[in-house]
Amino acid sequence: MGRKGKRTKGIEEAHPFAGMSQVNQDAAGVDIGAVEIVACVAGNNSTQIVHGFGNYTVDLQSIGNWLKEHNVKTVAMESTGVYWIPLFEVLESMGFKCLLISSRSLRRVPGRKSDIEDAQWIQTLHSYGLLESSFRPQADLVDCEQCFGTAHSYWSIERRTSSTCRRRCYR
Secondary structure, three states, X not given: OOOOOOOOOOOOOOOXXXXXXXXXXXXXXXXEXXXXXXXXXXXXXXXXXXXXXXXXXXXXXXXXHHHHHOOOOEEEEEOOOOOHXXXXXXXXXXXXXXXXXXXXXXXXXXXXXXXXXXXXXHHHHHHOOOOOOOOOOOHHHHHHHHHHHHHHXXXXXXXXXXXXXXXXHOO
């Protein structure tokens, strides 16, 4: 028994966002890796401009300057380990609205993908307003949290040391 129905002939163009309007036209997407950071901004006539940067402090500042040159106001980045933290803080201090995106909301078709494709996908989704930011406390709360975490680790070390000393002394 043969399959009946209409077969697709050749390759056809797909326009998944055809009926939608862009919400954030001044949006950028950033893919952060251990070695390279790839940023993507909207270009002319539905094109995208992609640029790769290093991950040193000077590079993070040059990302901010490059984004300002392209009139970007809001940046979406995937939360990849701890690599996103320095870039997030630098861009936030430069006046950008930063969105931290969970990798679950960015899942695509399985298979091989590149950093460039990821940055383009993040920028596209962000420009149409399809990404929801993860919770990130304000900078002063983060500093406070780090201080309490450091103090707690000192207290636990002191507690372990004093109990070890007591055990050794009372034998």
